[in-house]
Amino acid sequence: MKKFKIGGSLILLVLALFLPQILTNYHLLVLNNTIIYFISALGICMLLGMCGQMSFSAVSFMGLAGFLTAQFSKTYHIHTLLAGVLAIVVTGLVANLIGKALMRLEGSYFTFASIGIVSIFSTLFLNWKWLCSSADGISGVPKLNLFFMTVKDRNQWYYVLLVAAICCGLFVERIRRTHLGRAAASVRDNAIVASTLGVDVYKTKVICFTIASTLAAVSGVMLVYHNSYAVESMFTYDMSVSFTLMVMLGGVNSTLGTLLGSFLMTLLPEALRSFQQYLRLLYGIGIILLMIFMPMGLAGVVESLTAKWRKHLKLKGKGRNNE
Amino acid sequence: MLVSFLQLTASGLAVGMIYALMAVGLVLLVRAVGTMNFAQGDLLTLGAFVAYWLSVQLGLSLAGTVIGAILIFAIFGVLFMLTVFWPVRKSSWPQAITICTIGASTIIKNSMTLIWGSRALNIPPILPGSVQICGVYLEKQYFVIIGVAALIIWGVFLLFDKLYCGRIMQAAAQDKYAATIMGIPTFITIAVTFMIVMCIVGIGGYLVAPLFVVSTSLSRLQLRAFAGVVIGGFGNLKGAVIGSIAVGLIESYSSYVTTTYKDAVVFLLLLMVLVLKPSGLFGNRISDKA
Numbered sequence: 001m002k003k004f005k006i007g008g009s010l011i012l013l014v015l016a017l018f019l020p021q022i023l024t025n026y027h028l029l030v031l032n033n034t035i036i037y038f039i040s041a042l043g044i045c046m047l048l049g050m051c052g053q054m055s056f057s058a059v060s061f062m063g064l065a066g067f068l069t070a071q072f073s074k075t076y077h078i079h080t081l082l083a084g085v086l087a088i089v090v091t092g093l094v095a096n097l098i099g100k101a102l103m104r105l106e107g108s109y110f111t112f113a114s115i116g117i118v119s120i121f122s123t124l125f126l127n128w129k130w131l132c133s134s135a136d137g138i139s140g141v142p143k144l145n146l147f148f149m150t151v152k153d154r155n156q157w158y159y160v161l162l163v164a165a166i167c168c169g170l171f172v173e174r175i176r177r178t179h180l181g182r183a184a185a186s187v188r189d190n191a192i193v194a195s196t197l198g199v200d201v202y203k204t205k206v207i208c209f210t211i212a213s214t215l216a217a218v219s220g221v222m223l224v225y226h227n228s229y230a231v232e233s234m235f236t237y238d239m240s241v242s243f244t245l246m247v248m249l250g251g252v253n254s255t256l257g258t259l260l261g262s263f264l265m266t267l268l269p270e271a272l273r274s275f276q277q278y279l280r281l282l283y284g285i286g287i288i289l290l291m292i293f294m295p296m297g298l299a300g301v302v303e304s305l306t307a308k309w310r311k312h313l314k315l316k317g318k319g320r321n322n323e
Numbered sequence: 324m325l326v327s328f329l330q331l332t333a334s335g336l337a338v339g340m341i342y343a344l345m346a347v348g349l350v351l352l353v354r355a356v357g358t359m360n361f362a363q364g365d366l367l368t369l370g371a372f373v374a375y376w377l378s379v380q381l382g383l384s385l386a387g388t389v390i391g392a393i394l395i396f397a398i399f400g401v402l403f404m405l406t407v408f409w410p411v412r413k414s415s416w417p418q419a420i421t422i423c424t425i426g427a428s429t430i431i432k433n434s435m436t437l438i439w440g441s442r443a444l445n446i447p448p449i450l451p452g453s454v455q456i457c458g459v460y461l462e463k464q465y466f467v468i469i470g471v472a473a474l475i476i477w478g479v480f481l482l483f484d485k486l487y488c489g490r491i492m493q494a495a496a497q498d499k500y501a502a503t504i505m506g507i508p509t510f511i512t513i514a515v516t517f518m519i520v521m522c523i524v525g526i527g528g529y530l531v532a533p534l535f536v537v538s539t540s541l542s543r544l545q546l547r548a549f550a551g552v553v554i555g556g557f558g559n560l561k562g563a564v565i566g567s568i569a570v571g572l573i574e575s576y577s578s579y580v581t582t583t584y585k586d587a588v589v590f591l592l593l594l595m596v597l598v599l600k601p602s603g604l605f606g607n608r609i610s611d612k613a
Contacts, residue, residue, distance in 0.1 A: 048418075052418070054418055054421065054422075098594075101594050101597050101598050102594075102597070104597050104598075104601040105553070105597065105601075106557075107359075107417075107421075108358055108359035108421045109359065109549075109552075109553060109557060111359065111361075111421060112359055112361070112546070112549045112553075113549075113553070113593070113597075115361075115546060115549075116546050116549070116550065116590045116593060117590070119543070119546060119586050119590065120586060120587045120590045120591075123583070123584060123586045123587050124587070127583045127584065241425065241429070244422075244425075248422065277437070278433075278437075280429055280432075280433045281429070281430060281433035281434060281437070283426075283429055284426045284427065284428070284429030284430035284433065285426070285430060286426070287422060287423070287425065287426030287429070288406065288407070288423050288426040288427065288430075291411050291414070291419045291422050291423050291426070292410045292411055292423075295411075295414055295415070295416045295419050296416070
């Protein structure tokens with residue numbers, strides 16, 4: 001099984017490396033956006049799937065990091081890479097403070113408060129002159145400079161994003177197997193039992209929230225450098241709902257599932273262009289059907305199918321032994 | 324100074340009452356099915372649109388509008404419960420219901436846009452005109468809102484604290500299994516709870532629509548109602564009402580200081596309450612259920 005997994009990921013990687021050769025420029029743009037959203041969705045995957053807390057504030061931290069990078073690199077002429085890192089660190093600190101306040105809330109109260117955060121930040125993104133220059137946002141953000149190269153076209157961006165996404169994916173997979181990951185899982189499954197076993201529930205939630213927001217910040221920085229502008233309409237509540245959908249469609253607690261979900265959610269609007277008007281309505285119906293028929297997403301369906309299959313094979317094998 | 328103070332107090336109180344109606348609905352649903360309803364603001368908007376349809380498009384009288392609206396709300400409440408709550412009530416994943424309400428919010432919002440268009444509509448107030456108090460002109464609609472909302476909230480208190488059927492609903496909300504054993508039909512009680520909530524919120528929408536415009540942007544008010552619930556203390560009806568009115572007044576008075584950051588003021592207050600007194604101002608003393 002392990003060999004199969006390694007082989008599978010190698011094939012995927014090789015495919016991913018050669019993908020830009022086949023795609024048109026427009027499709028490459030869609031693909032790049034998908035990867036950027038995937039990084040943000042990973043944060044939600046971590047917070048929702050691992051820790052069981054549903055938050056919609058990812059988009060705010062994306063926006064905060066994005067606007068900060070734009071300001072640092074354009075107005076203050078800080079080196080672009082440094083500006084990005086600085087923005088991510090500042091956003092992480094802000095997220096930590098906000099997390100400390102919000103995590104005092106239980107379950108769906110927390111979710112509601114996170115929507116409040118989205119509305120505060122979108123007011124700031126429209127009105128705070130120091131952060132956003134004007135309501136039309138900031139345009140002409142300089143190109144990302146990685147010391148040895150300047151990332152210019154979409155083709156180069158694709159590879160940069162691919163590396164970033166793989167790093168973030170491995171990072172989240174790694175956390176899943178550490179003390180923090182297991183503590184988070186216990187908080188998700190039963191907070192009271194977790195606290196009797198010595199897990200600091202509040203602290204675990206705050207750390208998970210901070211990491212998730214930092215991932216969102218990374219994707220925000222990437223988004224702003226990639227599009228070379230930042231405007232409030234890039235970071236709306238609808239966007240946040242889409243992220244949550246990506247995670248739920250793929251499977252709340254699965255990194256690969258999140259990747260699949262991000263692809264489906266970004267490619268679907270492209271495919272359903274003629275139904276543009278009904279798109280969000282269909283999303284809504286989709287969410288409810290998803291919750292009723294496959295609450296664990298596509299990954300959950302695959303898992304239960306393979307489990308069934310294995311059981312079936314085992315039974316067959318046993319039968320043969322008996323003969 | 325006095326003029327603007329009176330005006331701000333009246334509008335703050337009226338809007339606060341609307342938040343209180345939504346907050347009461349939220350608390351009732353939290354008690355009944357244990358989840359926050361993320362479609363609350365869209366139910367309010369639906370109320371406004373239904374009122375617009377009945378009173379402006381069909382041209383019914385006030386009595387006709389109210390009776391027709393309540394009928395539609397009751398039916399829609401049951402429909403809402405059957406789609407959002409009933410299929411996932413036994414789901415192994417507790418977030419499922421919450422997510423379903425988010426899905427419902429998207430569906431309701433977009434259906435309304437498809438039916439009534441995205442243009443903002445106007446609805447005439449129930450009592451047009453204004454009265455003069457101490458040299459200040461105050462719209463009569465403010466007093467209609469305050470009066471009707473107070474009446475509804477009083478009715479809910481009476482229903483849940485004093486009447487037998489309210490106790491049944493509370494029992495079904497606290498422990499469904501035990502309630503079923505005692506012979507309480509949980510399906511009907513939960514359905515009735517949804518009906519009542521939809522009626523309260525829908526009437527709230529009808530009341531508030533003349534102050535603003537009838538459009539899907541009305542659903543943003545649900546965040547204020549939520550803030551009221553948290554400030555008042557979770558799951559506490561009286562606290563939710565007082566918290567919501569406080570939110571309405573603070574939001575109204577905040578225009579002395581700033582108009583651009585009105586949203587932010589309410590949520591900063593919310594964050595402050597969370598940091599200083601996490602259980603809310605009137606937090607109840609029921610601890611977590613294991």
